[in-house]
Amino acid sequence: MEARRRLQQAALELYRERGFDQTTTAEIAARAGVNERTFFRHFPDKREVLFHGEAALRAALMQSVAEAPDGLQPLEILLRAFREAGRILEENRPFSEPRLEVIAKTPALRERDLAKAASLTEGVADALRQRGVADRPAGLAAHTGWAAFHQAAGAWIDDPSQSLDAHLSRAFDDLRALLTTASLMKACPGS
Incomplete structure (x- = not known):
């Protein structure tokens, strides 16, 4: 649950800083302090992270x-x-x-x-x-x-x-x- 929240916050920050299209799931995971596999365990794609x-x-x-x-x-x-x-x-x-x-x-x-x-x-x-x-x-x-x-x-x-x-x-x-x-x-x- 904590990883999910960190991923959501990281995605939101990166989307605001760089824009949605310029942000990758790997960057979101890195910002959240997890690996990309963890991202995909919680969310099917980088859009869904904001709709959980x-x-x-x-x-x-x-x-x-x-x-x-x-x-x-x-x-x-x-x-x-x-x-x-x-x-x-x-x-x-x-x-x-x-x-x-x-x-x-x-x-x-x-x-x-x-x-x-x-x-x-x-x-x-x-x-x-x-x-x-x-x-x-x-x-x-x-x-x-x-x-x-x-x-x-x-x-x-x-x-x-x-x-x-x-x-x-x-x-x-x-x-x-x-x-x-x-x-x-x-x-x-x-x-």
Whole structure:
């Protein structure tokens, strides 16, 4: 476990110093004080070193959706779930913040991030379906909720004076306002 953490930290440092494309797994291993074989025991490639926490994030999201009180609307269930995910990011802020910056600057990492996000979103949609939310609304809610979470995480990086939870609440408030505005516009077609 300690070697994994050292490898993640070493990779993050090297990616920030030299860039992702210019960094090799051998350099990451050397910086972490292990051999390259140890790197590959923990991670399949140099992209995955920054995405190791996905399993814990997925588990937290699924558990939170499953354990949400009955009677909540899908977006409220998701807000609770993403608050749990947000706590994980906040607890790891010294790693989370520079990690998000490196991903934003690196096309190969953005691609991996999008694939991971799609997988997590589908998992959240499945968890909503298991709670009885119909197929299409579950998918739509999961994608919309993930977009709000992603926007909140970006705002948190840009404005660390407020907690991720505060940014997440604001994003979901904006989403509710958007839905209300759309409903009002639909009710008053000529205005």
